[in-house]
Amino acid sequence: xxxxxxxxxxxxxxxxxxxxxxxxxxxxxxxxxxxxxxxxxxxxxxxxxxxxxxxxxxxxxxxxxxxxxxxxxxxxxxxxxxxxxxxxxxxxxxxxxxxxxxxxxxxxxxxxxxxxxxxxxxxxxxxxxxxxxxxxxxxxxxxxxxxxxxxxxxxxxxxxxxxxxxxxxxxxxxxxxxxxxxxxxxx
Amino acid sequence: xxxxxxxxxxxxxxxxxxxxxxxxxxxxxxxxxxxxxxxxxxxxxxxxxxxxxxxxxxxxxxxxxxxxxxxxxxxxxxxxxxxxxxxxxxxxxxxxxxxxxxxxxxxxxxxxxxxxxxxxxxxxxxxxxxxxxxxxxxxxxxxxxxxxxxxxxxxxxxxxxxxxxxxxxxxxxxxxxxxxxxxxxxxxxxxxxxxxxxxxxxxxxxxxxxxxxxxxxxxxxxxxxxxxxxxxxxxxxxxxxxxxxxxxxxxxxxxxxxxxxxxxxxxxxxxxxxxxxxxxxxxxxxxxxxxxxxxxxxxxxxxxxxxxxxxxxx
Numbered sequence: 001x002x003x004x005x006x007x008x009x010x011x012x013x014x015x016x017x018x019x020x021x022x023x024x025x026x027x028x029x030x031x032x033x034x035x036x037x038x039x040x041x042x043x044x045x046x047x048x049x050x051x052x053x054x055x056x057x058x059x060x061x062x063x064x065x066x067x068x069x070x071x072x073x074x075x076x077x078x079x080x081x082x083x084x085x086x087x088x089x090x091x092x093x094x095x096x097x098x099x100x101x102x103x104x105x106x107x108x109x110x111x112x113x114x115x116x117x118x119x120x121x122x123x124x125x126x127x128x129x130x131x132x133x134x135x136x137x138x139x140x141x142x143x144x145x146x147x148x149x150x151x152x153x154x155x156x157x158x159x160x161x162x163x164x165x166x167x168x169x170x171x172x173x174x175x176x177x178x179x180x181x182x183x184x185x186x187x
Numbered sequence: 188x189x190x191x192x193x194x195x196x197x198x199x200x201x202x203x204x205x206x207x208x209x210x211x212x213x214x215x216x217x218x219x220x221x222x223x224x225x226x227x228x229x230x231x232x233x234x235x236x237x238x239x240x241x242x243x244x245x246x247x248x249x250x251x252x253x254x255x256x257x258x259x260x261x262x263x264x265x266x267x268x269x270x271x272x273x274x275x276x277x278x279x280x281x282x283x284x285x286x287x288x289x290x291x292x293x294x295x296x297x298x299x300x301x302x303x304x305x306x307x308x309x310x311x312x313x314x315x316x317x318x319x320x321x322x323x324x325x326x327x328x329x330x331x332x333x334x335x336x337x338x339x340x341x342x343x344x345x346x347x348x349x350x351x352x353x354x355x356x357x358x359x360x361x362x363x364x365x366x367x368x369x370x371x372x373x374x375x376x377x378x379x380x381x382x383x384x385x386x387x388x389x390x391x392x393x394x395x396x397x398x399x400x401x402x403x404x405x406x407x408x409x410x411x412x413x414x415x416x417x418x419x420x421x422x423x424x425x426x427x428x429x430x431x432x433x434x435x436x437x438x439x440x441x442x443x444x445x446x447x448x449x450x451x452x453x454x455x456x457x458x459x460x461x462x463x464x465x466x467x468x469x470x471x472x473x474x475x476x477x478x479x480x481x482x483x484x485x486x487x488x489x490x491x492x493x494x495x496x497x498x499x500x501x
Contacts, residue, residue, distance in 0.1 A: 165300035
């Protein structure tokens with residue numbers, strides 16, 4: 001009996017370690033690749049304040065105000081959370097300001113703009129090549145483009161099943177909410 | 188002028204239903220200047236239809252539909268909208284085809300469909316696609332088609348950001364911004380051009396005018412919608428994302444990403460030329476939102492499927 005139990009424990013331990021390793025490794029992979037992690041690769045996301053803003057200790061209305069920051073203060077964005085952005089100032093004050101008070105100014109650090117903000121990823125296992133050299137779409141191209149019926153068919157074939165979409169949303173923690181519409185505000 | 192270029196001839200067929208819309212408008216406002224030669228679509232040197240029979244037929248059917256509308260003063264039907272949307276999407280996807288990645292396409296369709304179900308048009312035939320271009324942009328078509336570029340998709344920090352983009356596009360469709368733009372196109376060169384083309388169609392002499400006119404549909408995507416429609420889609424987008432259970436501030440993060448890209452970057456040239464600046468959009472959105480949606484800010488930011496998508500793809 002003892003022997004059997006010991007073996008069982010051994011196996012359990014082995015399995016547990018394997019499981020833990022898997023979890024740790026995948027957690028690590030997630031952490032490494034999560035596009036939520038900005039700044040990316042040592043790049044920083046800078047922004048300036050659109051108006052005078054309270055720097056709060058916590059991301060909550062009514063939290064303690066660390067200091068008052070003037071409009072146009074340059075800050076580094078560390079993270080976003082709900083209605084708030086975690087930021088630090090040049091003089092190393094850290095805290096939260098309202099996300100809506102942050103403006104970026106077309107000066108993403110690094111050579112090609114958006115790449116400094118995002119993790120680029122390979123386009124799946126299809127082997128479809130990522131174009132060499134970045135290129136935008138042009139209105140000339142669009143205007144002179146043909147209608148590609150095959151693509152239209154392919155698009156239709158990708159359509160989600162409504163039941164499936166609902167089920168997936170639920171699995172991922174999404175719940176419908178009643179939300180009032182926003183009116184246009186005239187200044 | 189004679190058409191020699193098949194490629195050109197082919198795209199003439201596109202905005203059949205725009206023709207209808209404009210004719211309908213013309214009927215409502217008989218005072219429109221229908222015969223001003225100076226009001227042709229600028230910049231198009233098209234020339235006839237050549238031997239593209241198939242396309243001539245489609246063009247003819249465009250006129251037929253147009254005439255039908257002109258006579259009955261009917262509005263565009265949902266079927267017409269859907270057809271128009273497919274042709275516009277087909278044109279965009281000819282320039283930038285769907286990304287060949289089933290997982291990503293299926294993911295975006297599931298997210299988009301869930302959001303669209305919370306809109307005022309849950310029963311449209313919603314279709315979503317990621318198109319393979321570095322360009323950072325998203326497009327929506329009447330009838331329920333939303334295309335997001337790979338460049339845009341890659342820049343998403345969270346699923347809430349993706350939800351913000353899709354909800355913005357869904358709002359354009361639900362509020363019929365594209366269709367309405369055409370209807371109220373008073374003063375636009377191409378409106379007069381379209382009307383004139385159809386008016387002159389009976390003697391079949393000026394088919395190149397019709398051709399010019401029919402390129403009008405793409406104008407929505409190359410010139411952009413009304414600024415106010417973009418602001419409205421931003422307001423509608425944050426609300427719709429929240430209705431679907433997301434943190435409504437996702438779209439704000441996207442606007443900040445866009446605002447951080449140099450205007451000289453070719454990947455945003457089209458977007459910047461067709462939309463108000465990201466700063467303007469945030470200013471307007473901040474005015475409208477204030478703290479009204481803060482109670483929904485603890486909605487979903489990220490999901491397991493989003494993390495898996497980006498982790499696997501890394």
